[in-house]
Amino acid sequence: MKIRTITALAAGALLAATTACGAQSLDGGAAAPADGETAAVTLDQAPTEEKAADVINAITPDKDLAAKAPARLKSQGLKVVTSVGYPPMEVYASDGKTAIGFDPALARAIARKLGAKVTIADEEFNSQIPGVLTGRYDFVISSMSDTPERQTQVTFVDYVQAGAGMLIKKGNPAKISGPADLCGKTVSVVDNGSSMELAEKYDADCKKDGKPAVNVLKFPGDQEALIQVTxxxxxxxxxxxVVAASKAADPKLEVEALSLDGTESPWGIGMKPDDKQLIDSVKGALDSLIASGEYANLLKAWNLDKLAVQSAVINGGK
Structure with missing residues (x-):
């Protein structure tokens, strides 16, 4: 579910951007293929602090999927973009530059299924879809909701089903148990994200019922929004x-997480709509991971079992 913003960026500004911080690659060597067959690939190990490292390191390339993958993956590797700082989906390892979390773990797993190296770049959320559309990245995997609006820009392969939640102060001094209790309260959100859309919907519901409005405060990112509560x-x-639960598990923050029922929606891996060979490859790799049980083990490593999907669906967001 998107809780971060997406805006159109000027192509010139995007192309002038420097290489994103936090890039991490899994480089592997490959011998030249013989008799038209796909070459064997030796891939680097997953980062040691990655909770799903053992699962990722055990994944071997699928010969058929690797043969059908875009040729550029063999020479350039799979170029992935995410936005680090969104635990447990995307976080930095202790070195402050290596991306770990479920999204990087799945990106690495998909790359291994396709027999490709992978580079995972950390970029501000607004830059991600433009980066894919200009060819800077092959796909974005960044806790991004698959929505009809975004489907006009990219094609998604949906990889989890997730919902929204709220963070409130520990002990719940404001006595908030659901959206109806937000009337007359101040709520912080990420600007132009689906959290803002939810807040505006709750505000409209309050006004419709003749209750005080919701005061919505908008910020560039989750951390800024959380600080307003603490x-x-x-x-x-x-x-x-999932993010709310992760934050609530940190005793230093002194916050509690509440789920918002009925908000579940698919999150997708976004690619250029005309990059059909890659779309098919990513869908095939995810389906293979699901069928083998490796996908379930990746989720389990990050305690995200409840987010599982049964198959890879293209543009399932409604």
């Missing part, structure tokens, strides 16, 4: 439930 300026912040 600092007392807002009584709640809306985000993805």
């Amino acid at each position: 600092g007392g300026r807002a009584q709640a912040t809306i985000t993805d439930y």
